[in-house]
Amino acid sequence: MASLTIRKLDDSLKTYLRLRSAQNGRSVEEEVRVILRALTEPADPSEPPSTPLPATLPEPLVPQPGSAREARVTLIIGGGIAAYKSLDLIRRLKERHIHVRCVMTKAATQFVTELAASALSGDRVFTDLFDARSEFDVGHIRLARDCDLIVVAPATADLMAKMAQGHADDLASAILLAASRPILLAPAMNPMMWSNPATRRNAATLQRDGVHMIGPNAGEMAEKGEAGVGRMAEPTEIAEAVVAMLKPPVPRPLAGRRVLITAGPTHEPIDPVRYIANRSSGKQGFAIAAAAQAAGADVRLITGPVELADPKGVRVTHVESARQMLEAVEAELPADVAIFAAAVADWRVANEGGQKLKKTDKAIPPLQLVENPDILATISKLKEKRPDLVIGFAAETEHLIDNAKAKFARKGCDWIVANDVSPATGVMGGDRNTVHLLTKDADGVHVASWPIMTKDEVATALVAEIARTVGQSA
Numbered sequence: 001m002a003s004l005t006i007r008k009l010d011d012s013l014k015t016y017l018r019l020r021s022a023q024n025g026r027s028v029e030e031e032v033r034v035i036l037r038a039l040t041e042p043a044d045p046s047e048p049p050s051t052p053l054p055a056t057l058p059e060p061l062v063p064q065p066g067s068a069r070e071a072r073v074t075l076i077i078g079g080g081i082a083a084y085k086s087l088d089l090i091r092r093l094k095e096r097h098i099h100v101r102c103v104m105t106k107a108a109t110q111f112v113t114e115l116a117a118s119a120l121s122g123d124r125v126f127t128d129l130f131d132a133r134s135e136f137d138v139g140h141i142r143l144a145r146d147c148d149l150i151v152v153a154p155a156t157a158d159l160m161a162k163m164a165q166g167h168a169d170d171l172a173s174a175i176l177l178a179a180s181r182p183i184l185l186a187p188a189m190n191p192m193m194w195s196n197p198a199t200r201r202n203a204a205t206l207q208r209d210g211v212h213m214i215g216p217n218a219g220e221m222a223e224k225g226e227a228g229v230g231r232m233a234e235p236t237e238i239a240e241a242v243v244a245m246l247k248p249p250v251p252r253p254l255a256g257r258r259v260l261i262t263a264g265p266t267h268e269p270i271d272p273v274r275y276i277a278n279r280s281s282g283k284q285g286f287a288i289a290a291a292a293q294a295a296g297a298d299v300r301l302i303t304g305p306v307e308l309a310d311p312k313g314v315r316v317t318h319v320e321s322a323r324q325m326l327e328a329v330e331a332e333l334p335a336d337v338a339i340f341a342a343a344v345a346d347w348r349v350a351n352e353g354g355q356k357l358k359k360t361d362k363a364i365p366p367l368q369l370v371e372n373p374d375i376l377a378t379i380s381k382l383k384e385k386r387p388d389l390v391i392g393f394a395a396e397t398e399h400l401i402d403n404a405k406a407k408f409a410r411k412g413c414d415w416i417v418a419n420d421v422s423p424a425t426g427v428m429g430g431d432r433n434t435v436h437l438l439t440k441d442a443d444g445v446h447v448a449s450w451p452i453m454t455k456d457e458v459a460t461a462l463v464a465e466i467a468r469t470v471g472q473s474a
């Protein structure tokens with residue numbers, strides 16, 4: 001019988017199981033047992049109902065990693081007709097495994113009941129600044145701090161004015177003034193109130209203060225015959241904005257660094273219609289460009305002819321020949337890191353035809369080859385403008401490590417990524433790669449052999465390694 005180790009499941013599944021078991025008051029093991037039992041047996045009426053498994057697993061929110069607790073939102077419901085939509089917002093947040101604690105202004109209680117907000121949130125609702133019970137057990141300061149995010153929906157014109165001025169004469173405004181967590185407002189008001197210069201000023205002040213806003217949207221208002229900008233954003237929109245704000249910030253270890261990458265093959269013309277090429281797809285170089293961009297780098301990608309879309313956020317120069325590639329590389333210097341992943345043709349045709357070569361009865365025209373400039377070696381040996389870290393690739397079909405070591409000495413680069421491109425590996429044009437990272441120090445050359453990975457994974461691992469090294473030298 002196979003055994004299952006929860007620790008070895010992937011992170012998103014573990015996160016989901018933790019959230020779900022916490023919500024159902026069970027241990028993770030018990031929860032897994034309940035899920036498996038539910039798949040094989042009819043429902044046991046004595047078993048408390050479980051949260052169903054959603055089609056897609058939730059992404060980890062702020063409190064994950066390191067903590068098994070749910071993300072927590074303090075939802076301040078302002079006094080406007082859109083307050084009824086806040087009840088739906090509570091449900092949308094709970095669906096996303098977010099704990100919601102509601103605070104209602106006095107005016108909000110005219111539109112929706114505390115009981116409804118409490119039943120939907122599964123927690124008591126707070127309304128009074130001077131509530132002996134709340135001051136004793138939670139207090140407005142803790143309501144402001146004991147959460148990951150404060151959402152105000154609907155944010156009325158009055159509540160925004162109070163926030164902009166720093167008032168604290170009721171529980172909602174006191175929490176907002178005492179808040180140390182990010183704040184998201186979902187304004188909702190009559191279009192005339194939204195466009196009033198006073199509200200415009202208040203909204204600008206709040207945005208300057210770092211308060212986030214979603215909406216208001218344009219459309220019909222709850223009041224008959226009124227339309228314009230002022231409708232509160234829909235609950236699902238607000239819930240998605242909350243999820244986005246709760247996600248941990250993406251690390252950008254290469255922010256402020258310029259990374260130059262070459263990729264793809266080169267085409268060396270024989271005449272205006274024929275050329276010498278190789279089988280490089282450019283996938284590995286493009287993946288590195290995308291990974292470096294995701295790590296915050298200013299990426300300059302110089303590519304030979306490939307059938308790939310330019311990676312988003314990357315400045316791409318398209319070239320054909322090795323000489324054009326060298327020129328484009330030199331134009332992008334200075335750079336902090338240069339990665340030469342292109343499969344540059346070693347030779348070009350010396351006697352390139354100005355016109356299409358004709359097939360005649362005479363002898364077959366000979367192709368005279370001359371050596372192309374070695375871009376990697378040229379940049380590695382620069383006296384000025386040499387990037388701090390120069391990385392070459394060694395695509396070999398035999399004696400991989402030995403050939404890569406020899407290349408190290410010849411090219412003068414700092415690292416070499418060696419990969420076996422013999423046809424049986426399927427690396428050329430394929431989506432996977434097995435690489436060895438060669439580095440050197442005073443003790444000599446070190447070889448780190450990585451397991452087989454997708455080219456995207458190789459790119460991410462290489463960029464992480466670069467970030468560690470360049471980060472240290474900063």
Ligand code: C5P
Pocket residue numbers: 262322340341342343344345346372373374375376377391392393394395407
């Ligand atoms: O000598 P070889 O082509 O095997 O070297 C491979 C490495 O050198 C790769 O990083 C490749 O991008 C780079 N190279 C270059 N210019 C050349 C030939 C290779 O930049 N003309």
